[in-house]
Amino acid sequence: MKFGYTIIYVKNVLETVAFYEQAFGLSRRFIHESNLYAEMETGDTALTFAGEEAAELSGLAVAPNRKDNLSAGWEICLVCENVATAYSHAINNGATPLLPPEEKPWNQTVSYVKDLNGCLVEIASPVRK
């Protein structure tokens, strides 16, 4: 067994891809022509988005992710060198501020925002030695 994909079910795949490009500087790997599925260029740990219709198509029922809802109990963590800059850039591009960058005792800078769908996104530095 190996970890394959993280798939987040969202109301609008295209808007979510555009948001992740603008707010976090990620780029898209591909968008399925149905606009119900997209993969971001995140290396082996693929971050992907699927339309909520795709969940229903698979016979699943999900709690919809929405901006005003209590966030679901999981997050994605994006790692960069300059957390303060990335945090401001995300907020200036539509991310909802949550916890500003903070130095942790284990030598890591950590901050949190919410994306356009109310999902938790951590923006953090690598743990420095």
Next chain:
Amino acid sequence: MQLPIGYNEQLVTPKSRRQTAAHWSFIANQKGEAIILPDGCCDIILRFTLDQQNQPTNLTPIITGPATSPYHVEYMPGDGWAGLRIYPANARTLWGAKLGTAQDRILQGEAAIAHLPYLAKLLQNLQPNSDIHTALLALPPLQNTDNDRHLVHNLIDLIHVSGGQISINQLAQNTDHSPRHILRTFRNMVGLSAKLYARIVQFHRALNLVQKTDLSNAEIAAECGYADQAHMIRAFQKFGGFSPSRIPVNLSLPGLPVI
């Protein structure tokens, strides 16, 4: 669900099916009976019998209100139905001021024509060899011009995505309206309360899991958001007329073959 690069098949999602007036038909080739399960939708139906030359005769128009109860149909060889399933948000457009009392109602023959006079024209214009399906599709489309239609489409989608488990408060929060406004708007346009519509959606998901998986009834009840097995059994009795352990084989499910 991951879609590989290069996978180009057109995806027909439950949402896209819900938003079209689905066109279905059934012609019996033997004596039988079927249980039509409720899906909260209205239909415009032509019932007919094929004669010796395979021509439809005895055409009866039928209009149904939002369905919430199972309906038993007995048929003989040659009995047929062709129907248009109406998108739930268009129920008000179909029933007008009578929607408030239309739940599980069935208008047949003259009563159906009195309600939708163009059904009389449709029947008059049917010639031998004319295609009933084409005739039905030529009915004037139900134009829902209500300003709140997008809100109701949104509510219907949220109910389906959550398998009927979303609460009224969550629906209100997710659409930026008050619970009171969404309850009133939903009932006004669909002809059913949002809660009842959600219970029908919840039932169909549970039924689907009973039919397709090896999960126990207790596991399915938990996955589908029933408080316990007893609540799920009551829902099966109400919407299907059977228990989860005795699913009849002659069920006709929403999403009948569309041709």
